[in-house]
Amino acid sequence: MHIPDGYLDMNIAGLFYLLTAIVLGYSIYRVRREKVNWTLAGITASAIFAAQMLNWPIPGGTSAHFVGGALAGILLGPYAGCIAMACVLIVQCLVFADGGITALGANIWNMGIVDVFVGYYIYKALERRNMFLAGFLAGWIGITLGAIFAGLEIGLSSYFHYSVAITVPTMGIWHALLGIVEGVITGSIVNYISTTRPDLLEAKEVRVGKAVWIALAVLIALSPVFAYLAELVNYSEPLENVAKHLGVSEHPLWEGILPDYTIPGVNPYVGTLISGAIGVIVVLAIATVITRAVAR
Secondary structure, three states, rough: OOOOOOOOHHHHHHHHHHHHHHHHHHHHHHHOOOOOHHHHOOOOOOOHHHOOOOOEOOOOOEEEOOOOOOHHHHHHHHHHHHHHHHHHEEEEEEEEOOOOOOOOHHHHHHHHHHHHHHHHHHHHOOOOOOHHHHHHHHHHHHHHHHHHHHHHHHHOOOOOOOOHHHHHHHHHHHHHHHHHHHHHHHHHHHHHHHHHHHHHHHOOOOOOOHHHHHHHHHHHHHHHHHHHHHOOOOOHHHHHHHHHOOOOOOOOOOOOHHHHHHOOOOHHHHHHHHHHHHHHHHHHHHHHHHHHHHHH
């Protein structure tokens, strides 16, 4: 769901840069006045980055990955969750060229604002009834609405040859189906945390144990495996399939430092492993520094 350069014209790209800047600015204003689990913020951002590297194959020649916006909102609250997701998406864009620079505002809006805030409020409305159901619907509806916004953005762009009447249903239907997996993962994590570490769902500082670091290491180690599995179905994300059918091509303005999570001259699977480790460290460092600076 990362929109690359070449999909959005400058009017749409500029509009969503402005809207995203307003929401991020307000989020920074709010978290300075709230109790936020800052220890968890950096861990959550880096774990979401690692999880997004795991592309699982989908029958029909495509693949999908966990987005995590709803989970970030549930664990950190919507404002800190928004900031954490922005850190992830900025690093993905600038370091790995995953998502275009011109589309960065739109990508943060879709995955770091819509997904986070919608997911959070759905979860809060249902958490007392059933934790798994609340997490499932938060993850599923959050990513689906984020995808619908992506369809709206590309449909309004003059670069696309089809209107929102085509792009919105196409993106919405694709991600409503793929979002079931997002919902199951989100619901399972929330339900597990609520029974084993309910303190993580409270707005206070907590100690993060060794299990979290082990889980991060496992996610990084699995990334080359999932890269191989995705290649078995000729890896492509739903947005890429939509663009192919609707007649739009990517025109990157920036190739990234480690483009497509690889290292030039290094075996692609080894490069993915190293890139994942570097990405986790960078996201963890940036998210921790930013959130602590905001807290002060």
